[in-house]
Amino acid sequence: xxxxxxxxxxxxxxxxxxxxxxxxxxxxxxxxxxxxxxxxxxxxxxxxxxxxxxxxxxxxxxxxxxxxxxxxxxxxxxxxxxxxxxxxxxxxxxxxxxxxxxxxxxxxxxxxxxxxxxxxxxxxxxxxxxxxxxxxxxxxxxxxxxxxxxxxxxxxxxxxxxxxxxxxxxxxxxxxxxxxxxxxxxxxxx
Amino acid sequence: xxxxxxxxxxxxxxxxxxxxxxxxxxxxxxxxxxxxxxxxxxxxxxxxxxxxxxxxxxxxxxxxxxxxxxxxxxxxxxxxxxxxxxxxxxxxxxxxxxxxxxxxxxxxxxxxxxxxxxxxxxxxxxxxxxxxxxxxxxxxxxxxxxxxxxxxxxxxxxxxxxxxxxxxxxxxxxxxxxxxxxxxxxxxxx
DNA sequence: GTTGTACATGTACAACTGTACAGATTGAGG
DNA sequence: CCTCAATCTGTACAGTTGTACATGTACAAC
Numbered sequence: 001x002x003x004x005x006x007x008x009x010x011x012x013x014x015x016x017x018x019x020x021x022x023x024x025x026x027x028x029x030x031x032x033x034x035x036x037x038x039x040x041x042x043x044x045x046x047x048x049x050x051x052x053x054x055x056x057x058x059x060x061x062x063x064x065x066x067x068x069x070x071x072x073x074x075x076x077x078x079x080x081x082x083x084x085x086x087x088x089x090x091x092x093x094x095x096x097x098x099x100x101x102x103x104x105x106x107x108x109x110x111x112x113x114x115x116x117x118x119x120x121x122x123x124x125x126x127x128x129x130x131x132x133x134x135x136x137x138x139x140x141x142x143x144x145x146x147x148x149x150x151x152x153x154x155x156x157x158x159x160x161x162x163x164x165x166x167x168x169x170x171x172x173x174x175x176x177x178x179x180x181x182x183x184x185x186x187x188x189x190x
Numbered sequence: 191x192x193x194x195x196x197x198x199x200x201x202x203x204x205x206x207x208x209x210x211x212x213x214x215x216x217x218x219x220x221x222x223x224x225x226x227x228x229x230x231x232x233x234x235x236x237x238x239x240x241x242x243x244x245x246x247x248x249x250x251x252x253x254x255x256x257x258x259x260x261x262x263x264x265x266x267x268x269x270x271x272x273x274x275x276x277x278x279x280x281x282x283x284x285x286x287x288x289x290x291x292x293x294x295x296x297x298x299x300x301x302x303x304x305x306x307x308x309x310x311x312x313x314x315x316x317x318x319x320x321x322x323x324x325x326x327x328x329x330x331x332x333x334x335x336x337x338x339x340x341x342x343x344x345x346x347x348x349x350x351x352x353x354x355x356x357x358x359x360x361x362x363x364x365x366x367x368x369x370x371x372x373x374x375x376x377x378x379x380x
Numbered sequence: 381g382t383t384g385t386a387c388a389t390g391t392a393c394a395a396c397t398g399t400a401c402a403g404a405t406t407g408a409g410g
Numbered sequence: 411c412c413t414c415a416a417t418c419t420g421t422a423c424a425g426t427t428g429t430a431c432a433t434g435t436a437c438a439a440c
Contacts, residue, residue, distance in 0.1 A: 004406085005417060024304060026216040029397060042419040045399060109303055114214060116296060116358040125358065154352075154369050161351020162344075168306040168315065179344050186376045194436085195387060219427060232389040235429060381440105388435070396427070405418070410411100 009047050011037045016058040020110050021103030028055060059111040060124040066108070067131035074135045083143055087188070090139050091180040094159055095173075105167050132156055143188040155187045199237050201227045206248040210300050211293030218245060242308075249301040250314040256298070257321035264325045273333055277378070280329050281370035284349055285363075295357050322346055333378040345377045 015037035019028055030044040030051065037043075048054040073093050081089050098105045115125035136159075137152035145151050159180060166176045205227035209218055220234040220241065227233075238244040263283050271279050288295045305315035326349075327342035335341050349370060356366045 008417090022307070024215055024307065026214070026218075028216075030399080031397075040419050042401095042421090043417095045401095046418065051398065106303070106306060112358060113296070113299055113303065113354075116360075117212070117214065122359075129359075150369075154373060157351045157355040157369075158348035158373065159351065161347045161349065161354065164303075164351065164354065165347035168302060169312075169319075170306075179340075179347075183344060183348065183377075186379070187373075189376070189379075198387085220429080221427075230389050232391090232431095233387095235431095236388065241428065383438105383440085385438090386436090389433085391432090392430085394428095394430105396425105398423105398425085400422085400424105402421090403419090406416085408413105408415095410413080 005047070008037075008039060008043065010061075012039065012044065012047055012054075013058050013061040016054055017062055017107045018103055020055070020058065021105070021107035025055060025110055025114060030054075055111075055114070056118070056121055058107075059115065059121050062104070062108055062111060063124040063128035067128050070131045070135045074138060079135075079139055079142060086139060086143055087181050087184040088177075090136075090184055091177055093135070095163070095177060095180055098163065102167060102170075105163065109164055109167070129156065139184075140188055144190070145188040146190060151187055155184065158183055158187065195237070198227075198229060198233065200251075202229065202234065202237055202244075203248050203251040206244055207252055207297045208293055210245075210248065211295070211297035215245060215300055215304060220244075245301075245304070246308070246311055248297075249305065249311050252294070252298055252301060253314040253318035257318050260321045260325045264328060269325075269329055269332060276329060276333055277371045277374040278367075280326075280374055281367055283325070285353070285367060285370055288353065292357060292360075295353065299354055299357070319346065329374075330378055334380070335378040336380060341377055345374065348373055348377065 012033060015033050016028065019032050019036050028051065031041055033054065034041045034044050044054065048057065070093075078093050079086060079089060111121075112125055115121040133149075133152045133156045136155050137148045140148045140151050140155070162176065162180055162183065165171070166173075202223060205223050206218065209222050209226050218241065221231055223244065224231045224234050234244065238247065260283075268283050269276060269279065301311075302315055305311035323339075323342045323346045326345050327338045330338045330341050330345070352366065352370055352373065355361070356363075
């Protein structure tokens, strides 16, 4: 089976994400990624066609991972609560998984921004966005909000902005939570 | 007078911003910036201590420029309209200046994100944020919203998210405008 | 005109970086 | 055991990049 290398490949992708989170895309080079993953330099060229390819796969990797998490959260019944509790539950789903991992969150924004410049990255970014928006749309339907697709789009972008502000300013997490809840309630309101 | 070089210095800063907007911070190197500004390589080391310094000054440059624009807009009476027209006027102020210059907008987000990693960039990013939030707070007061500082924080982050989404997905500008207006109205609502 | 200072730039080079590649190792199938 | 493909890795090297610096030029003050 051609599966022996899968673990190492993933280790390299994870390492790439950490390097980007810590120092931006500018900090990515084969040696830094190899060291971060604890593998020899040669491995990086074996698993990726080029540096650009490495960065691109890293985006697809985080996007896929995040999309899966959101879908799992949705199907796992995270939103199965009354409408009065839904906003804070939703805020927790969106925020909590990130609270502890500032570096990954930074990398995610870095890669999202990069997708604005490299058209071939758009599909991955869009699949991620889609999973995100589906979750929000579902919640908005449960909350009885009108025109859920549009509201979901608005809420998705707004929450992203809130997260970005939080990660940039390292603001108080509990304040972030309270702002997120308020945002959700306001955008869900008829 | 020690002022002869000011124009060239600004030309280099503008060039740096364009390079970042087009290719990200990873694309910045002395030669690329010099070529973009139409000056010889040596100029870059004359005006900046290092590459990091160059990028840092570029952030301060855009931040200062943007903060000034927002202040001018505010004092220039852009918000002197009735409460019914204020939301769309505000949306135009926030959005319109950017609509034509995708590259600069991308650079702004890139630099804002970078300020999360380099603490010495925070003051510049914060002065910018402050100018932005002051404008929004003023508008929210005119709209009679309660707790304007908090609402301004929320609106600031949300609108940023909306812009980020727009610049990443190259979405329809008129849809962006309509979403921005809705966001403003919802966050201003009592 | 001399001098001092800010401005300017071409060139050089050590360090870094992307990538190729030859050769080693592994492990499943025959 | 042999074969073969996948996996792995150390080394090499050409191209790039950050930065120093010697040398110049402009121009205000005296």
